[in-house]
């Protein structure tokens with residue numbers, strides 16, 4: 001949890017005067033967009049991304065790939081025949097791979113996907129690629145990727161900062177041997193995803209064996225595997241009868257695809273929470289019937305917390321009952337949903353225990369400390385446990401909700417603000433990491 005400058009702007013979180021009824025079009029998934037960009041950049045032919053997320057994390061990914069020589073052309077069309085998504089409001093990115101070249105400099109910002117997914121890509125480039133980012137990026141775990149790449153044959157200079165962390169330089173020489181590697185990915189599933197995504201480009205492919213504590217965010221690893229397969233890669237997984245905690249990717253050329261990015265279901269969370277908290281109804285169009293996104297778990301989690309939902313032709317229709325229940329839940333698979341669930345839990349009719357998310361201490365900020373401090377400063381009763389939070393609902397009052405440069409802290413504060421008058425979100429602009437339109441979508445949902 002890094003210190004927040006006192007002067008940062010305050011956003012008065014709108015208080016809901018009654019039950020919210022709204023349809024909210026949620027922009028594309030960060031996790032899908034950034035995987036699709038990497039896979040398209042590594043492909044043997046051009047591809048399309050339709051309805052990509054345009055946010056800080058995805059623009060950093062696109063900028064980094066461009067710096068390494070990949071062509072990414074942005075087109076916007078009102079005609080679905082040219083570039084449209086299902087609603088015809090088509091932004092589409094044409095990705096034209098043309099070799100990966102250094103020297104180049106990559107700004108990772110504070111994007112886990114950029115700082116983890118790109119060093120393996122850089123190892124395939126033909127020159128040095130320098131990586132740097134926000135101060136927080138120096139603190140986020142990266143050793144799993146760096147150590148593994150060295151075992152697989154890469155030369156990496158990480159002597160400018162703390163060894164095993166940013167800033168660093170990957171001295172790519174146009175190819176990487178690849179092969180077998182053991183990593184401890186208990187601090188981030190993105191270590192596994194990173195090695196698998198570039199695996200088809202390594203001479204021997206890659207075999208990643210996770211050794212260590214529980215691996216978080218399994219749906220995100222399944223997303224990696226599914227997306228690799230969809231561009232023609234051969235991937236063996238533990239689920240497909242393989243060894244537990246072992247993934248294998250065979251070397252081979254990747255296809256250029258035409259992919260429409262699903263809405264970001266984790267970013268749908270605050271809007272669904274608005275229905276739950278106000279006893280209203282919120283519809284999210286284009287909710288996928290089948291998806292690897294962890295946000296899909298909200299259908300079950302928020303139903304247990306008092307709502308009900310139905311997948312219809314219009315999208316996911318989620319309705320609050322007017323009561324909010326506490327929950328005892330293991331969130332290790334869906335850690336990024338924790339801030340939003342904590343916000344709802346603080347407004348519930350009974351205590352909640354959120355477990356399995358110790359690794360959130362090394363996310364955008366220390367999310368367990370930040371949620372505890374900020375909810376308690378509004379009068380709440382949250383205690384940190386070794387791997388999560390215990391939340392006893394209490395009557396909350398207004399005040400400043402600090403965000404620590406964490407988009408999900410900002411949206412969590414907005415959810416509390418619906419029910420508690422006078423909540424002010426410090427630096428709501430930090431939502432630009434994955435949802436730049438958040439303040440407008442939020443006020444639009446409330447009919448303002």
Ligand SMILES: O=C(O)C1=C[C@@H](OP(=O)(O)O)[C@@H](O)[C@H](O)C1
Pocket residue numbers: 030031032112113187188189190193216217220335336359
């Ligand atoms: O691969 C991905 O796209 C992500 C994986 C998860 O990371 P961790 O496993 O580090 O929690 C998740 O929290 C993050 O928001 C996105």
Ligand SMILES: C=C(OP(=O)(O)O)C(=O)O
Pocket residue numbers: 110111112113336363364408434
């Ligand atoms: C943990 C998150 O992001 P990142 O991709 O930076 O890890 C998140 O979006 O909740």
